[in-house]
Amino acid sequence: MREKRRPNEKSRATLKEVANAVGVSICTASVVLNNSHSGSRVSESTRAAVIEAARTLGYRANQLARSLHAGHTHVLGVVPAATDTNILLGPHLQHVLNGIVNETEVHGYDLSLITRCDQSKPSDLLDALLGGRMDGVIVVAPRSNSRLIPLLRNEKLPMVVIDGDPDQCDNIFEIDNEASVLNAIRYIHSLGHTKIGHIAGPQDLYAARIRKDAFFRGMSMLGIPLRTEWLQVGLFDVVSGEEAMNRILKNDDLPTAVFCANDEMAFGALNAMHSKGLRVPEDISIMGFDDVPVASLTSPPLTTIKHPVDEIARAATAALINYIEDGTPITSRTFLGSLVERSSTGNL
Amino acid sequence: MREKRRPNEKSRATLKEVANAVGVSICTASVVLNNSHSGSRVSESTRAAVIEAARTLGYRANQLARSLHAGHTHVLGVVPAATDTNILLGPHLQHVLNGIVNETEVHGYDLSLITRCDQSKPSDLLDALLGGRMDGVIVVAPRSNSRLIPLLRNEKLPMVVIDGDPDQCDNIFEIDNEASVLNAIRYIHSLGHTKIGHIAGPQDLYAARIRKDAFFRGMSMLGIPLRTEWLQVGLFDVVSGEEAMNRILKNDDLPTAVFCANDEMAFGALNAMHSKGLRVPEDISIMGFDDVPVASLTSPPLTTIKHPVDEIARAATAALINYIEDGTPITSRTFLGSLVERSSTGNL
DNA sequence: CTGAAAGCGCTTACAG
């Protein structure tokens, strides 16, 4: 086992050192440095001396010690969806994270990114989560086969889930997937399309499953027959979207519109169309879901559903913090998406 | 001040509780739970009893207490470039973060995202950074006017900087901006262009400044005259890139190629071209820098310089961890970019 | 106005 400190590295000034420097007890030093008990507690001269000593010694309170005493840390853990690697990639997660940060910033919380991934060793993950280092945790888009979620539900760690399966978790904050997809289908249908395909997302993700289910329901509500050869599933990324679209394009009879479960796969579908020399939307209309920033930059710009990610992430974070600080019960909430009409969809 | 624990929330089992449950000292319990001192230390029956008790009580070691003792936490802080808001947005930072995570994951470190932004209250930031909660810190793309960096340099917290100004920081890991830009200019020139414009990035960012300087140098090396009206500065985002391009397009005499200091602004330039009805690359070639994933999705796909962000971030993180654990000195490193030829650039 | 003491939860020599 290595040394606790390297020899020439003088350790950070401690409360005891500043107290000694002034010749007061560490208790007094602590009181003045924390500004507790209004002014009358400590004489002006002592106070000034302590502050001065702290300054010259470069004293910073040790947060570990402070938190150990206080029983809270003002840090929130974030558990990103587990994929084998590159867990932070994908514009959706990025925006979720950004929304979380926007909110923690105003509350003075820091964020701890859990990097060990969900699937590998749930127990290690729990050690990290439950080791007192975080006051609560935000789980983002857990997979349905997550081993972490059931374990975490038995613990009393305050928790909130963004994009989770209601059958699997409580305290869920997410877009109203069903209403949004229905909205999308109705829009496509209103353009005159009845030959509609769907590129679904990975089915171990709740959002992907419910979007697909809603697609089915929407089609049946509108009395449009489903064509399984126009139904493909991808992985929510560009490449798999392109592959899925290519599979659809292999058919002799082609759909006139394809609804993709997220924007990334829609980008892939656009790629597939371009490389086959097909025009969007003249040959086939393509629609996405999420409205990530680049959605307006593709050619043609993508018609999609705006996913209020920032709002959702902030609401989830705020609810978690309110629960931690005041015990305010957390209630699941659903958010409205909205149609963003651009030019990747057109009249039949 | 609120209660430390809400009434009905029974606190997590403590080492003392498991020791009591078995009827041994907490020292013994600690030893078996940490597997220290090989097997001979504790009798098999005691060991089994402790483990069983820990299991049924749901014991998890408190990391705060452990770290307080150990003097390290196995967490690294990340300080993202300070912008007023949405600090996590931008594909570049996202990739840096992802690269960092990829590396911390293999070393078993967690990440603490510092959300208070650099500019606001440097002292608060220092409290968070120096409070013993992190073993080291990774600063990403600090602004030149950062008040944090000079303060941090005086502290002994292990630190590494990704995309920093060599005049301002040590331990820098970044792409060889100069060589990469020179490479880009030479490439554009080899296509026959001599009327070359540049959309530079925000000049309080070192990467943007040095790219602009390198652009100047490259032009002069090739004996191409600079035309200031073809030189605009943006903010490294799409909108400002579009605006910058529009300013360039206002001239009567137009360049035949424009080199943008990052991909985002190149996307904006592409937008500007499209909305003016101009063709890329027939009317003007556009080149970017970074090769973010969507760069291959624009129309036309963007010619750019591949920025090995993942490699850089991982190297920086690994160096930091090596220093923390073994005292291995950190040395600044520079990484090679490479030309990615796509179709937004063409022969004159 | 100030300090001695206990405690947050753990680990690690050091005795026995």
Place this chain on the structure above:
DNA sequence: CTGAAAGCGCTTACAG
């Protein structure tokens, strides 16, 4: 093989 004790750095009643 096992435990009493000190200590990590802080805060907070409680006395004086």
